[in-house]
Amino acid sequence: MNKVQNVLVVAESISGIAELTAGAAALGENIELIYAGNRSDAVNAETAYYLGDMRNDTILNAITSIVSLVQRNKPSLVLVESTRNGRIISATIAAAIGTSVLTDPSEIKLEEEAVISIRMVYGGAAFKAEKGVGEVKVVCVGGGVFEAGQTRAAGTIVDFDMGASDIRFVEKRAKEGKKVNLAAAKCVVGVGRGFGSEANLALARDLADAIGGEVGCSRPVAEEEKWMPKESYCGVSGVMIKPDVYIACGISGQVQHMSGVNQSKMILAINKDKSAPIFEKCDYGIVDDLKIVLPILTQKIKG
Amino acid sequence: MKIVACYKCVPEEEEIKVKSDRTLDFLKAQWKIGLYDLNAVEAGMKLMEEVGGEVAVMTAADDIVENSKMRKAILSRGPAQMYGIKDDAMKTADSYATAQVLKAGIEKIGGIDLVLCGEGSGDIYAQQVGPVLGALLGWPTVNAVSKITPADRKLLVERSIEDGTEVLEVDLPAVVCVTSDINIPRIPTMKEILGAGKKPSTIWNLADVGAKIVNGSDTISILAPEQTDRLRIIFEGGSEENIEALYSHLRKMRRQ
Numbered sequence: 165m166n167k168v169q170n171v172l173v174v175a176e177s178i179s180g181i182a183e184l185t186a187g188a189a190a191l192g193e194n195i196e197l198i199y200a201g202n203r204s205d206a207v208n209a210e211t212a213y214y215l216g217d218m219r220n221d222t223i224l225n226a227i228t229s230i231v232s233l234v235q236r237n238k239p240s241l242v243l244v245e246s247t248r249n250g251r252i253i254s255a256t257i258a259a260a261i262g263t264s265v266l267t268d269p270s271e272i273k274l275e276e277e278a279v280i281s282i283r284m285v286y287g288g289a290a291f292k293a294e295k296g297v298g299e300v301k302v303v304c305v306g307g308g309v310f311e312a313g314q315t316r317a318a319g320t321i322v323d324f325d326m327g328a329s330d331i332r333f334v335e336k337r338a339k340e341g342k343k344v345n346l347a348a349a350k351c352v353v354g355v356g357r358g359f360g361s362e363a364n365l366a367l368a369r370d371l372a373d374a375i376g377g378e379v380g381c382s383r384p385v386a387e388e389e390k391w392m393p394k395e396s397y398c399g400v401s402g403v404m405i406k407p408d409v410y411i412a413c414g415i416s417g418q419v420q421h422m423s424g425v426n427q428s429k430m431i432l433a434i435n436k437d438k439s440a441p442i443f444e445k446c447d448y449g450i451v452d453d454l455k456i457v458l459p460i461l462t463q464k465i466k467g
Numbered sequence: 468m469k470i471v472a473c474y475k476c477v478p479e480e481e482e483i484k485v486k487s488d489r490t491l492d493f494l495k496a497q498w499k500i501g502l503y504d505l506n507a508v509e510a511g512m513k514l515m516e517e518v519g520g521e522v523a524v525m526t527a528a529d530d531i532v533e534n535s536k537m538r539k540a541i542l543s544r545g546p547a548q549m550y551g552i553k554d555d556a557m558k559t560a561d562s563y564a565t566a567q568v569l570k571a572g573i574e575k576i577g578g579i580d581l582v583l584c585g586e587g588s589g590d591i592y593a594q595q596v597g598p599v600l601g602a603l604l605g606w607p608t609v610n611a612v613s614k615i616t617p618a619d620r621k622l623l624v625e626r627s628i629e630d631g632t633e634v635l636e637v638d639l640p641a642v643v644c645v646t647s648d649i650n651i652p653r654i655p656t657m658k659e660i661l662g663a664g665k666k667p668s669t670i671w672n673l674a675d676v677g678a679k680i681v682n683g684s685d686t687i688s689i690l691a692p693e694q695t696d697r698l699r700i701i702f703e704g705g706s707e708e709n710i711e712a713l714y715s716h717l718r719k720m721r722r723q
Contacts, residue, residue: 177629222626222633224609248611248628255562255598256608264563264683267593285591285689287480290491292591293687294561330607334623334634351721375721387648394648395629401592409720419481426695430720432713438703447698448716452705460707464714 166274168192168240173209174230174253176200176223179307179345180245185209187310188243191274196239198230198324206318213324221326222333223249229327231260238300241279246306254304263298268306270404270427279303288400288423307347308406344378344396346403351377351411354398354425355385358414358435358454362391367458368413374465380405382421399424413454417442434458468520468617468639470581471550472511473569473596474504474541476531477589485691498531500540503585505652510615510645511583512545512653518617523576527552527560527568533670542663543655549668550576556680562595563683569596570603571678572671581622582606584644594644601642609637610644 171192175181181199185208188195197209200223206212213233215226234242234257244254246268254265266272266281270291273280279301285292296302346352353372359365365379372379379396386397398405399421410428414435415421422445425431433446436453443449450457478496486492511522524546526532532551542549552572560568573579582604584597594610601608613632614625626633627646637643655663673679702709 222635224635248626251594252598252608252610255595256602258563258595258683259566259599259602262563262681262683264561265593265595265599266684267595280687283593284692286478286483286491287590288692289480289483289485290689290691292689294684295687297683297685330638331609332636334636336631336633338631339629375717394627401587409717411717423692426692430716431697432717434705443701444699445697447700448713449699449701450705450709450713451701451703452709457705457710460705460710461714461717464710465717 166276168274170194170196170237170239171241171243172196172198172234172237172239173243174198174250175245176218176247176249177245178205179312179348180247181205182207182312182315183307183310184243184245184305186313187272187305190310191272192241196237197318198233203321206321207315208318210319212318212321214321215324215326219336220333222331224252224331225329225333226324226326227253227256228329229325231257234300235260240301242300242302244302244304246304250304254302258302261298261300263296263300263302265302265304266294266296267304269303269309272303272305272309284400284423287420289419306404307345308404346378346380346396346398346405349378349405349407351375351409352380352398352405352407353377354410354412354415355379355381355392356413356415357382357384357389359391362389364455365391367455371411371458371462371465374462377407382415382418412442412446413458415442416440417445468514468518468580469578470511470515470520470522470583471573471576471579472504472507472522472524472546472583473600474508474524474526475501475588475590476526476528476534476537477501480590489690491689491691498534498537499589500537501585501589503587503589503647505544505585506645506647506649507583507585508541508544508546509650509652513650514581514615514617520580522546523548523550525550525552525569525572527565527572528557529553529555535664538668539660539663542666543660544653548666551668551670552673552676552678553670554673554680559682559686560680561682561684562593562599564680566596566599566603567681568673568676568678569600571676573604575671575676580639582642584642586644586647597642597644604642606640606642607637608642609635611646612643613646613649615643
């Protein structure tokens, strides 16, 4: 595959830095990185610009400086991690150079000079292939699109001058609990409304622990029932997963949810409603109450 | 506070049909207001109730701009008036083009303190129009906002980002994109739905606002996904035997 010349990566998580720089290496010759987190997190880039740990500042204050760097260096391609910050960073870069951000690709290809991105649209009803216009292409990329391979130490690390902005940082409250990386998980247990109550979620966690996987959920579980954090829901507007095995428990199988999980190699379903659409979209299924099935299945996995 | 909340009319995705060549058929699909846009409207109403002022709504699209059902649907949520920028080419406008047109509309109204956008559109969900609009206007712009507290000529906002919550102070005028959990949008009463029909709406064309539609991306294709073939082997009842069968398939997969 032909490559573009220079790729700029903007990322703020360790996995984002590793995945996007790996993707950048596959797509381009030279890699520059703008990153936040620990100074030592930089990998794969010839030059890495360090923003700081962002514990007492907002990355939004660095956007003007990031845009200036893009305008100065004119990379062929900018890959931005699709965090909340990444959305606004990529948008501001694109607005400044007069292009659109290609967001949330499930796949990125180079065809001659064109950067082609394929993304899901209309709640999973379709995939849209699009290409960026202009000299600099900007893509906002989520977890799991590129695989973080072997990393090598970054070349030069430069402290990045944050510059100024018209937004004032007041405080930051760190989130409790561990971060889940559903996009990279090999096995995901999906929690649906069929669990009936939050207390029953222990059944899903036990199964996930036994199998060495993570727990995800459907949108209503996160947004309406609020049993699980918003970051855990799989679907069009949530996380797109591609594990080896997805175990859908008490999940009806709505299009929006299935679009986020149908890249799974194998889908298992447990639901007491025989007519649930999930049974049309799974490889193996059991029609029964998950409260009966899950403990037995977990026990079998534990051996 | 003079507030504009932006919205987009989107097709009901459940009613989009797939043709044999995998292209989409929207003919039978009903239109609706983008789900996340309702949070922006509600956030605007709450702010207005707190500090006074007026909430208007704005959209840029093709003929659907003038659709009376859509107009009532958005105005019944409380806004005093609606602005629509209508052009056929909006059908294929991307985030950059849409933000350009909305910017022209916001500037045409003039004197706006706050533009509110939802998390993302209900159809494409690129989450770009709000941030691009803010950048084009040159106003302070924040996304992922889950709480807004008004103060004198500024806002205190909370951003829900991946690793925690940021509290920031933003001067007005500003563009604020809210999360879908910032509020629960009100359900309009029958009286509000009937009253919505009497509220003023202003329809402009591109020349009226002095905008052009310039896309920053080219669409190559929009096609339904090829279906992944699933085995669909279903066991009825959670008997020991059935669970063992399910487990054996799971075990095989994990060994690969």
